[in-house]
Structures are given as C-alpha cells and as structure tokens.
Amino acid sequence: MTAIDTSPSPETRAITQSPGQRVALVTGAAGGIGREIVRGLMARDYLVYLSSRAAESAQQAVDTLMDEAPRGEVRPCVLEMTCTEHLRDVIAMIKARDGRLDVLVNNAGIYLEAPHLEPARPTLALEQPVEMVRESLETNLLGAYQLTQLAVPLMQRHGEGRIVNVSSGSGQLAEMGAGDIGYRLSKAGLNAMTRVFAAELQGSGILVNAMCPGWVNTGVGGPDAPRTPQQGADTALWLATLPDDGPSGGFFRDRQPIAW
Template identity: 40%
Template sequence: MGKDAKLALVTGANRGIGFAIACGLAAGGVRVLAGVRSTEKAREAADAFRKAGAAVTPAVLDVADARRIPEALDGIARDHGPIDILVNNAAVLIDGPGGFAASLFDMTDDVFRRTWETNVLGPSAIIRALVPGMMARGFGRVVNMSSRAGQLNGMSAGFPAYRVSKAALNALTRIAADETAASGADVKINACSPGWVRTDMGGADAPRSPAEGAETAIWLATLISDGPNGGFFEDKKALAW
C-alpha cells in the first residue's frame, strides 16, 4: 500500500462482521488496524488475518473500558499515525438467558451497565478522541454499527438493554454528524444496520454471511466527498430512525 493510503480502525474486528469489514477495507487499499480487547486476542487475530490473506494489523483497544480509551488511542497514533476512518463495530448483546430478556422488568442493572459501557460509552469515547483530529486534518469517515433493534420507528419489546444502547448510538451519530457538518471539514459520520448475520450474536440461522453484513459499513467507510452524513443505512439504502 502507498504511504498516502488512509488508515482505518475497526473495533471488535477479531471475528464476525468486524473481521469481514477489516478484510474488505484492506482489500480496497486501506491500511487497517483491528481493535481487539487484549494482547492474547491480538495474537489470535493476527493469525486469522494472515490465514485470510488480509493485510490487517491488530491493536489492543478495550472498548468496554472508556476511561482508558484515550491513552490506548494515543499509543496507537504513536505507532501507526492518525486515524482517518473509524468503524465502531464492537458490541455486546447480553440481555438475559440466551441473549433475549422477555421483559424490560427482567433486566438487571448489571446487564444494562455492561451493555451501555461497550455499546455506547466506548464508541462515544473513541469518537470524542478521534473526530477533532479528523476535522483539523479536513478528512474523516466514521461508521457506527447499529441495528434495526435500535429504531424508534416500530420499537418493540425484547432485549431492552441492547435496544436502548443502539437507539443511543443512533442519537450519538446524529449529534456528531451535525457538529462535523458545521465545521466544514470533509468528515462523514453515519450509522448502519448489517441485517441479520451469521455470527455468535446473530446465530447459525441468520440468512446473511459476515461479508454480506459488512458491505454497507465498507461503503460508508469509503464514501466520496459528496456522500451522505448523519444517516442510518442498510443495504446502502436509508432507514427511518
């Protein structure tokens, strides 16, 4: 890759959709860092990317520990340079046995707190740490991996902590996109739903492969200058919030 290639950070990229996003971006000529929780996960991810023939470099970043994210990102910047593309992919779904709480009233504070830390506080901390630099340099792309489960349009019961966290991530997307638009910089911040994908979270019965689930995120991560900002997409088409 040339020295002018953009540098992307994809969180939760050691498996599933994140792994597919990282591989897809690397295949398109982007330098890619795969955010993983630990040094052990980094070693495992390095082997997996090597076997996949993808030029992706693991980087330790625990999204669930928002207080340490700025320090971790400073270290990543020293080692690799400034981040041009951010894909906030890491997320958890832990609502009750089997991942699905039957009722909001069955949810515990601990489930809500752990879901919020990974799905909202982590992405928020990373955005606040990286986007000001993107605006200063005049370029940036941010993709927040959301879900139709977070749509207020048609919101229903079931796995409430996850739904609330994805609705909050959508709100974060709109707020951040509005601020970057006001700056005049070529910085685009969007959210997307991957659809129902065969991953540890989605299960074996899901109709989509991780590569199919990654397509819209890769598109948003590589938008041209007149591309959308502050939108919510699936299959490269706008969704209602």
C-alpha cells in the same frame, strides 16, 4: 494488563506504511462482521488496526488476514470498550505511529438478551436488572462515544474522516417493540449519537453514519441467522469509503436509508 500490543509476530509481513496510505480502526474485529470489515478495507489498501479484548485473538485474526490478503496492512490492538485507558492508549498509539486516522468503525458490541445465549437472561424492561442495561450501554454506546471523541481530533488534522457506527434495527424508534431493553437502548443511543456528531461535524470533511448489518451468523446473531459476516459488512464498508460528497447523519441497511 498491557493496554495495547502492536508488535507483529515474526511470521507476519513486514509493516511498512506507504506514504498517504489511509489508516482505519475497527473495534471488536477478531471475528464476525468486524473481521470482514477489516478484510474489505485491506483489499482497498488501508492500513487497519484490528481490536479485540484478547491479544491472542487479535494476533490470530491478523495472522489469518495477512496470510490471505494480497494488499493492505493490519495490526492488532487490545481494546476493552469500557476501559477509558485502552481507548486513550489506542488513539495515542495511532497518532504516534501513523499521525492520521481516516476511518473509525465502532463495531464492538454485545447483545446480552440474545435468544441463543445460555443461560437465558431477562429481556423485558419490567424485569431486566439495571446492571445488565448498564453493561449494554457502557459497551455499545459509551465506549463508542468516548472513542469517537478521541478519534475526531486525529481526523481533523487532515480535514477528513469516516465514522461508521454499527447499529441495529433493534434501535429503530420507528420499529420499537417489547423486550431486549438494554440492547435496544444502547443502539437507539448509538443512532442518536450518530446524528449529533454528524451535525456537529457538518462541513468538516468527516462523515458520520449508522448502519444495520441485517441478521448475521455471528456471536451476536447466532447460528440461525441467514446472512454471512461478509454480507453484514458490505454497508459498513461502503460507508467507511464514501466519497467526499457522500451522506452524513444517515442510518442505512443494504446501502439504503432506513427509518430511525
């Protein structure tokens, strides 16, 4: 499998990065909240890399967004969060083509215990097989961890950056209850990771924050969720475009700090 495919379809707009144009990477963005984050960044004139595990899904989403958006640019890339080679390749490709990365949104995620998924899977810590927990951690936490490690040096080249980790209230220790053990561990880990990177990058111009989108009508949230993907994307967009004196090391929902 080709790790990345950034060639635009002939129908799409010619790709021309304006000098100084900001560059963003949003993972798991062919649909759901991620696609709305891409749409919002394009509206703010960013050049955005949109990733999916499937090249066709990424290209379809890019074609749709390019047709709709009056500004910004979007390019597809293939990224499996559990594949180190993909993670390295996508950052190397952005470095070679654009020489900069301003925003990383770690949005890709799975919620294997989701009640709307068939067949239902074990959710209790007493019952869930460790392989299922491992899959959640590999995808939601370790993939984001490694991608962040790879992305930071590219941000450090120009002395600023914004990293947004799309977490969940399910990862809040303050609210921690029974069930959803793999998902909860992965998002609690993502929250811890947010604080550690924020502390290590303090004063570097790179702001690192986590957010919860609320309960959103997507593949993860299911059809009964009350929020639209656009509503779910709002706080992530706000964090991705913070001014230099914005917060770092925080956890937010609806642009307000929430308990860890």
